[in-house]
Amino acid sequence: xxxxKKEELSNLIKSNQTLMxxxxxxxxxxxxxxxxxxxxxxxxxxxxxxxxGVLKNPVDEQIGVGKLLLHKKVQKVIASHIGxxxxxxxxxxxxxxxxxxxxxxxxAERIHAGGAGLGxxxxxxxxxxxxxxxxxxxxxxxxxxxxxxxxxxxxxxxxAHKADTYGNLVYHQAARNFNPVMALAAKTVIVEVDELIExxxxxxxxxxxxxxxxxxxxxxxx
Amino acid sequence: xxxxKKEELSNLIKSNQTLMxxxxxxxxxxxxxxxxxxxxxxxxxxxxxxxxGVLKNPVDEQIGVGKLLLHKKVQKVIASHIGxxxxxxxxxxxxxxxxxxxxxxxxAERIHAGGAGLGxxxxxxxxxxxxxxxxxxxxxxxxxxxxxxxxxxxxxxxxAHKADTYGNLVYHQAARNFNPVMALAAKTVIVEVDELIExxxxxxxxxxxxxxxxxxxxxxxx
Amino acid sequence: xxxxxxxxxxxxxxxxxKEFKDGDVVNLGIGMPTLVSNYIDPNISVxxxxxxxxxxxxxxxxxxxxxxxxxxxxxxxGMIKGGVFIDSLTSFALIRGGHIDxxxxxxxxxxxxxxxxxxxVPGKMVPGMGGAMDLVAGTKKVIIAMEHVNKKGEAKxxxxxxxxxxxxxxxxxxxxxxxxxxxxxxxLTLTEISEDSHLEEIKAKTEATFVVSEKLHKHKGE
Amino acid sequence: xxxxxxxxxxxxxxxxxKEFKDGDVVNLGIGMPTLVSNYIDPNISVxxxxxxxxxxxxxxxxxxxxxxxxxxxxxxxGMIKGGVFIDSLTSFALIRGGHIDxxxxxxxxxxxxxxxxxxxVPGKMVPGMGGAMDLVAGTKKVIIAMEHVNKKGEAKxxxxxxxxxxxxxxxxxxxxxxxxxxxxxxxLTLTEISEDSHLEEIKAKTEATFVVSEKLHKHKGE
Numbered sequence: 001x002x003x004x005k006k007e008e009l010s011n012l013i014k015s016n017q018t019l020m021x022x023x024x025x026x027x028x029x030x031x032x033x034x035x036x037x038x039x040x041x042x043x044x045x046x047x048x049x050x051x052x053g054v055l056k057n058p059v060d061e062q063i064g065v066g067k068l069l070l071h072k073k074v075q076k077v078i079a080s081h082i083g084x085x086x087x088x089x090x091x092x093x094x095x096x097x098x099x100x101x102x103x104x105x106x107x108a109e110r111i112h113a114g115g116a117g118l119g120x121x122x123x124x125x126x127x128x129x130x131x132x133x134x135x136x137x138x139x140x141x142x143x144x145x146x147x148x149x150x151x152x153x154x155x156x157x158x159x160a161h162k163a164d165t166y167g168n169l170v171y172h173q174a175a176r177n178f179n180p181v182m183a184l185a186a187k188t189v190i191v192e193v194d195e196l197i198e199x200x201x202x203x204x205x206x207x208x209x210x211x212x213x214x215x216x217x218x219x220x221x222x
Numbered sequence: 223x224x225x226x227k228k229e230e231l232s233n234l235i236k237s238n239q240t241l242m243x244x245x246x247x248x249x250x251x252x253x254x255x256x257x258x259x260x261x262x263x264x265x266x267x268x269x270x271x272x273x274x275g276v277l278k279n280p281v282d283e284q285i286g287v288g289k290l291l292l293h294k295k296v297q298k299v300i301a302s303h304i305g306x307x308x309x310x311x312x313x314x315x316x317x318x319x320x321x322x323x324x325x326x327x328x329x330a331e332r333i334h335a336g337g338a339g340l341g342x343x344x345x346x347x348x349x350x351x352x353x354x355x356x357x358x359x360x361x362x363x364x365x366x367x368x369x370x371x372x373x374x375x376x377x378x379x380x381x382a383h384k385a386d387t388y389g390n391l392v393y394h395q396a397a398r399n400f401n402p403v404m405a406l407a408a409k410t411v412i413v414e415v416d417e418l419i420e421x422x423x424x425x426x427x428x429x430x431x432x433x434x435x436x437x438x439x440x441x442x443x444x
Numbered sequence: 445x446x447x448x449x450x451x452x453x454x455x456x457x458x459x460x461x462k463e464f465k466d467g468d469v470v471n472l473g474i475g476m477p478t479l480v481s482n483y484i485d486p487n488i489s490v491x492x493x494x495x496x497x498x499x500x501x502x503x504x505x506x507x508x509x510x511x512x513x514x515x516x517x518x519x520x521x522g523m524i525k526g527g528v529f530i531d532s533l534t535s536f537a538l539i540r541g542g543h544i545d546x547x548x549x550x551x552x553x554x555x556x557x558x559x560x561x562x563x564x565v566p567g568k569m570v571p572g573m574g575g576a577m578d579l580v581a582g583t584k585k586v587i588i589a590m591e592h593v594n595k596k597g598e599a600k601x602x603x604x605x606x607x608x609x610x611x612x613x614x615x616x617x618x619x620x621x622x623x624x625x626x627x628x629x630x631x632l633t634l635t636e637i638s639e640d641s642h643l644e645e646i647k648a649k650t651e652a653t654f655v656v657s658e659k660l661h662k663h664k665g666e
Numbered sequence: 667x668x669x670x671x672x673x674x675x676x677x678x679x680x681x682x683x684k685e686f687k688d689g690d691v692v693n694l695g696i697g698m699p700t701l702v703s704n705y706i707d708p709n710i711s712v713x714x715x716x717x718x719x720x721x722x723x724x725x726x727x728x729x730x731x732x733x734x735x736x737x738x739x740x741x742x743x744g745m746i747k748g749g750v751f752i753d754s755l756t757s758f759a760l761i762r763g764g765h766i767d768x769x770x771x772x773x774x775x776x777x778x779x780x781x782x783x784x785x786x787v788p789g790k791m792v793p794g795m796g797g798a799m800d801l802v803a804g805t806k807k808v809i810i811a812m813e814h815v816n817k818k819g820e821a822k823x824x825x826x827x828x829x830x831x832x833x834x835x836x837x838x839x840x841x842x843x844x845x846x847x848x849x850x851x852x853x854l855t856l857t858e859i860s861e862d863s864h865l866e867e868i869k870a871k872t873e874a875t876f877v878v879s880e881k882l883h884k885h886k887g888e
Contacts, residue, residue, distance in 0.1 A: 024496045024532070025518045027511070050532070051572070054518065083571020084518075093569075101570065104495065105536030105578030109340065112533050117762035117804045118331065119360070119367030122341030125540065125581040128559075128612035131573075138341070138360070140371055145341030149362055166748040170427065173512035173529055174497045180531045184763055200747040205392065206428035207750040208531070210721045212691045212713060213765055246718045246754070247740045249733070272754070273794070276740065305793020306740075315791075323792065326717065327758030327800030334755050339540035339582045347762065347803040350781075350834035353795075388526040395734035395751055396719050402753045406541055422525040429528040430753070432499045434469045434491060435543055 002167050002217045003196065006036045012188060012216065013037060013155055018046040020111065020151075020182040021065055022158040025084065026054055028175030029064040030159040030192035032221045037157075038067045044075040048111070048151055050104065050178050051081040052088040069097070078151070080104035103131060106148050108181055113150035115184025120149045156186035160209065163193040164200070167214030168207045176208065183209045190216040224389050224439045225418065228258045234410060234438065235259060235377055240268040242333070242373075242404040243287055244380040247306065248276055250397030251286040252381040252414035254443045259379075260289045266297040270333070270373055272326065272400050273303040274310040291319070300373070302326035325353060328370050330403055335372035337406025342371045378408035382431065385415040386422070389436030390429040398430065405431045412438040452591060452621045455638070458483040460548055460589050460619050464490045468545040471495060471579055474517035477548035477589055491524070493544055495535050495575040500527020516575065539575065540582035547583040549576060551590040551618070553605045556652040558615040558627045560588060561607035573610065580614040592620035592649050599651040601625070601632070622646055625654060633657050674813060674843045677860070680705040682770055682811050682841050686712045690767040693717060693801055696739035699770035699811055713746070715766055717797040719757050722749020738797065761797065762804035769801045773810040773840070775827040778874040780837040780849045782810060783829035795832065802836040814842035814871050821873040823847070823854070844868055847876060855879050 013019070023029035045068065053064040066085045068074050074091075076098040082088040091097045102110070103125045113121050122138055122145035125131070136147040158179040161172035169191060171179060183189050191209075196219050235241070245251035267290065275286040288307045290296050296313075298320040304310040313319040324332070325347045335343050344360055344367035347353070358369040380401040383394035391413060393401060405411050413431075418441050450458065453476045461483035464470060469491045472478050481503075484490050492501040494515040501515055502522040515521045530538075538544060553561040560580055563573045580586050594600055601618060618625040623646050624636035632654035637646060643656070672680065675698045683705035686692060691713045694700050703725075706712050714723040716737040723737055724744040737743045752760075760766060775783040782802060785795045802808045816822055823840060840847040845868045846858035854876035859868060865878070 024516075025514070027496070027514055027518075051574075079572060081572035081574040083569070086569070089569045101572045103573050103577035104532070104575040105540050105582075108532045108536050109338070112759070113343070115763045115765075116331070116759035117346065117764060119344035119346065119362040119365060121335070121343050122369075123540065123581075124339065124341065125578045125611075127581075129577065129609045131577065138369070140341040140369070143341060147344075147360070147362070164748060168748060168750055171529070171531075172427070173510060174494075174514055175512040176529055176531045177497050178532045181533045184759055184765065203428070204745065204750045205394070206425070210750045210752060210756075210760070211748060212715070212721060212760065246738075247736070249718070249736055249740075273796075301794060303794035303796040305791070308791070311791045323794045325795050325799040326754070326797040327762050327804075330754045330758045334537070337541045337543075338537035339542060345762065345803075347800045347833075349803075351799065351831045353799065386526060390526060390528055393751070393753075395732060396716075396736055397734040398751055398753045399719050400754045403755045406537055406543065426523065426528045432528045432530060432534075432538070433526060434493070434499060434538065 002215065003165070004216045004218050006032060006218060006221070009033060009036055010040055012190060013040070013042065015042045016044045017154040018048065020153040020156040020186055021047055021049040022177065022179035022182050023064055024050050024174065024177040026063055028159050028177050028179055030157045031063050033157050033190060033192050033218060034064055034067055038071040038073060043073055045073050046076040046078065047074055048078045048153055050107065051079050052077060052085040055085040055087055076100070078102060080107050108178065110148050110151040111178070111181045111185045114152035115181065118150060120147050122146065123148055151185065153186040155188045155190060156182040158182055158189065158191050160191050160193050162195045162197050162202070163191060163214070163217050164197050164202050166199055166211035167191065167217055168202050168211045169209035169214065170202060170206060171208055180209050183213050188215045189213055190218065192218050192220050194220050224437065225387065226438045226440050228254060228440060231255060231258055232262055234412060235262070235264065237264045238266045239376040240270065242375040242378040242408055243269060243271040244399065244401035244404050245286055246272050246396065246399040248285055250381050250399050250401055252379045253285050255379050255412060255414050255440060256286055256289055260293040260295060265295055267295050268298040268300065269296055270300045270375055272329065273301050274299060274307040277307040277309055298322070300324060302329050330400065332370050332373040333400070333403045333407045336374035337403065340372055342369050344368065345370055373407065375408040377410045377412060378404040380404055380411065380413050382413050382415050384417045384419050384424070385413060385436070385439050386419050386424050388421055388433035389413065389439055390424050390433045391431035391436065392424060392428060393430055402431050405435050410437050411435055412440065414440050414442050416442050453479060455621045456589050456619055459624065460587055463546060463587060463617070464488065469493055469543070471539065471544050471547040471583065473547070473549040473576070475550055477550065478517065480548055493538065495539060495579070497530050497532060497535050498523060498527065499530060500524040536575070536578050540578050542582055542584055544583045546585040546587055547579045548587045548589050549579065551588040551600065553600050553602055553607050554588050554615050554618050555602045555605045556632045556654065557630050558613040559605045560610045560615050561605040563610045564608050566608065576610055580611040585616045586614050587617045587619060588615055589619050592622045599649055602651045603653065622649065631655060634660060636660070675701060677843045678811050678841055681846065682809055685768060685809060685839070686710065691715055691765070693761065693766050693769040693805065695769070695771040695798070697772055699772065700739070702770055715760065716743070717757050717761060717801070719752045719754060720745060720749065721752060722746040758797070758800050762800050764804055764806055766805045768807040768809055769805040770809045770811050771798060771801065773812040773822065775822050775824055775829050776810050776837050776840050777824045777827045778854045778876065779852050780835040781827045782832045782837050783827040785832045786830050788830065798832055802833045807838045808836050809839045809841060810837055811841050814844045821871055824873045825875065844871065853877060857882060
C-alpha cells in the first residue's frame with residue numbers, strides 16, 4: 001500500500017540526502033510534507049527546486065523550501081531563483097549554505113535527463129555567461145552549446161491534485177510546474193495530494209504522472 | 223483559420239522536404255493526409271517516422287509511410303523499424319532509397335531535442351554497436367554516452383483524436399505515440415483529427431498538445 | 445489617451461504592444477513588460493504564455509480567483525477559452541524551441557552586439573536568472589523594454605556591457621521612452637525617435653555606436 | 667501442467683515468470699517473451715508496460731476491442747483498471763531511466779561479458795532495432811529468454827558474440843529450456859539446470875566459460 005501518514009516520513013528522508021521539491025513560488029508545493037520535514041531532526045539536505053519561495057511575515061507562514069531554510073535543514077540549494085526570499089540570500093552570504101543557480105529551462109531539462117537515463121543535454125542557454133563556468137562547450141553543426149549534466153535525487157517531494165490508490169497523478173492549473181518531471185528523477189517519490197480517489201476514477205488519457213514512478217502517497221492536511 | 227481541406231495540402235508540402243509522420247505500426251497515422259500525399263506530384267521526400275508500417279495485401283490497403291514508399295515519393299527513411307514492410311527493405315537493397323535506423327528511444331529524444339531547441343542529448347543507447355558509427359562519444363562523470371543530434375522537419379504530419387478550433391489536441395489510447403513530440407519539431411504542423419470540436423470543450427488540464435504549435439487542422443475522411 | 449498623460453513605463457509598454465501581430469504568442473517578463481497587455485490592439489488575438497505553465501493568460505477575473513492560477517510573477521491571472529496548462533519541461537521546450545514569437549524583458553544594459561545584461565549586479569543580492577536566460581536564448585524576437593538611461597542618468601545602451609551577461613547576441617529590438625533600435629548582425633539601427641525627443645538627445649544618452657535608419661520617422665505615439 | 671507437456675518456448679516462459687516480484691513493472695518483447703504473461707503467479711501484481719505507450723497492459727477483451735489499444739507488436743490487448751496511456755518520449759524516459767524493473771527479450775547470441783546480439787544478421791534483411799537497444803540500456807534487469815542452441819545446434823551462449831551487438835555488458839540473466847545463468851561483473855554463473863538436463867549437456871552446448879554456482883539446484887519446474 002502506497003498511502004502513508006506523515007509520521008512515516010522520518011523513515012523515508014534522512015540527513016545529507018538530496019531532495020527535489022516541486023513547486024513554483026508558493027504554487028504546487030507539498031506543504032504538509034515540507035512542514036513536517038522542517039520539524040524533523042535532520043540536517044544538511046541538498047534541495048533541488050525552482051525557487052526558494054516568497055518570504056512571508058510572520059515567518060510561521062513561510063511555506064516550501066523557505067521553511068526548511070529557516071529551520072536550518074539545508075546545506076545546499078540548487079534553484080533558478082532565490083530573489084523573493086531574502087533569508088536564502090542572507091544564509092548564502094553568511095556562507096551557511098551553498099547556492100547553485102541554474103536557468104529554469106536548463107533545470108527542467110537536467111531533471112528530465114536524470115529521470116530519462118540521459119548523460120546530459122546540450123543547450124544554448126547560458127552560453128557566454130557565468131553559467132558557462134566550469135562546463136564543457138560542445139559544437140554541433142557549427143553551433144556552440146553547453147553540456148549540462150543530469151540531476152537526480154534520493155527523494156522527490158511533489159504535489160499533485162488527485163491520486164488514485166496506485167499513484168496515478170493529475171495536477172491543478174499552474175500547480176503542475178516541476179512536479180511531473182521530478183517524479184521520474186528520484187529513487188523514492190513521495191507525493192502529497194489534495195484528494196485520494198478510487199482506482200478507475202481517473203481517465204487513463206488525462207493522467208499526467210503514471211503510477212509506476214510514485215512510491216508513497218500522503219493526503220494533504222489542512 | 224487553421225482548418226483546411228485536403229486539397230490545400232499541395233500548397234503546404236513540396237518535393238525534397240523532410241517530413242515527420244506520427245504513428246506506431248498502423249496506429250495513430252494521419253491516413254487521409256498520407257493517402258492524399260501519395261497521389262500528389264511530389265518526390266524525394268525524407269521521412270522521419272517510427273516505422274514503415276505493416277505491408278498489407280492488397281497493396282491498396284497499405285497505409286502510412288508504406289503507401290508513400292509504394293508510390294515512390296521517398297528518397298530517405300529515418301526510422302527505428304522497417305521489418306514489417308518488405309517493400310522498404312526491397313527499395314533499400316535496390317538503393318532506390320536510403321534508410322537510417324535509430325533506436326526508438328533515441329528517435330524520441332532526438333525529436334524532443336529538435337523541438338526544444340537543444341543541440342543534442344547524450345544517451346547510453348547504442349554504445350558499442352553500429353549505432354555508434356560516426357558519432358561522438360562523450361564521457362560524463364566516468365560514463366560514456368553517444369552524442370545524438372536533434373531532428374527537425376519542414377512539416378510534421380500528425381494524428382490526434384480531437385482538436386478544438388485553436389488546435390489544442392487530445393489523443394486516443396496508444397495512437398498517441400510519437401505524435402505529441404513531433405508536434406514541436408517542425409516548421410509547419412498539420413494535424414489530422416477524428417473530430418473537430420468547439421473552443422472550450424476540452425478540459426485545459428487534459429490537452430496534450432497546446433494549440434500554439436499546431437498550424438493546420440484537417441478532419442479525417444472515412 | 446495621449447502620450448503626454450502616460451508615465452514613462454506606460455509609454456514604453458504602449459510602443460512595445462505595436463510589435464505584436466495577430467496570432468502571436470508572447471511571453472511578458474515580470475514588472476513593466478506585464479503592462480504591455482494593456483495596450484494590445486483589441487482587434488488582434490495575441491496569446492500570452494507564462495513560463496510557470498500557462499498558455500493563454502488573461503486578466504484575473506474579479507469574481508473567480510484560483511490560488512493556483514497565477515503568472516510567473518505570482519500574480520493572480522485568468523485564462524482565455526482555449527488556454528491550457530503545461531508542465532515546466534514543456535513550457536521551456538516551447539520557449540527554447542522557438543515556439544514563442546516574442547518575449548519582452550527589462551534590461552540593465554544592452555550593447556551594440558546585441559548582448560544583454562539584466563539578471564545580476566555584482567556586490568548586490570543575486571536573485572537568480574529564473575527563466576530569462578532561456579527566454580532570450582530561444583524566443584524568435586527578443587524585445588528589451590527599458591528606460592533609456594539609469595537612475596544616475598548613465599547610458600544603458602552601451603558599446604559593451606559591463607555587467608554579467610544574461611546572453612550573447614540575442615537582442616532583436618530595444619524600446620525605450622525615447623527611441624526604438626533594431627539589432628541585427630552585430631549592429632544597432634535607430635529606427636524611431638519619440639515625438640518628445642530628437643536625434644541629438646538620443647546620441648547624447650546612448651553610448652553605443654548606431655546607424656540611423658534611412659526610413660527614420662518620429663513615432664506619433666498613438 | 668507438468669513441464670513435460672509444455673513446448674520449449676512455454677518452458678522458458680514459465681521459468682522467466684518466476685523472476686517477477688509483486689509490484690514489478692515489466693516490458694515483454696515481441697514473440698516468446700509475450701508468453702511469459704501466461705505464467706505469472708496469480709497471487710502477485712505484475713504491471714506490463716508496452717513501449718508504444720501503454721502502462722498496465724492486460725489480455726485483450728473478447729468483447730471490447732479497440733483498434734488503438736495494441737501492444738508494441740501490434741497485437742490487440744486490454745488495459746488494467748489504473749492503467750494509463752503515455753507518449754513515446756515518456757515511454758522511453760521510463761525505459762531508459764530505470765523505471766522498468768525487468769525486460770524480457772529474445773537473443774540470437776549472448777556472451778560471457780553480458781553482451782547481447784539480437785537485432786540483425788549481416789546479409790539478411792535488417793528489420794531495425796525498434797526499442798530493443800533502449801530497453802537493454804536502461805532496464806534494471808535484462809532477462810534474455812531463448813533456446814539454448816540455434817536451429818543448427820550451435821551454441822548461442824558464447825565467449826564473444828560474432829553478430830552485431832544490440833548492447834554491451836547489459837545482460838542480467840539468461841534463461842533457456844536447459845539452464846539459467848546469471849551475468850554480473852563480466853562473469854556468467856550457472857545457477858540452475860532443468861530437470862530434463864544435466865551439467866555435461868550444458869557444458870557441451872555452451873561455448874562461454876562459466877562458473878557453476880555453489881547453490882546450484884535443479885529446477886523443479888512447476
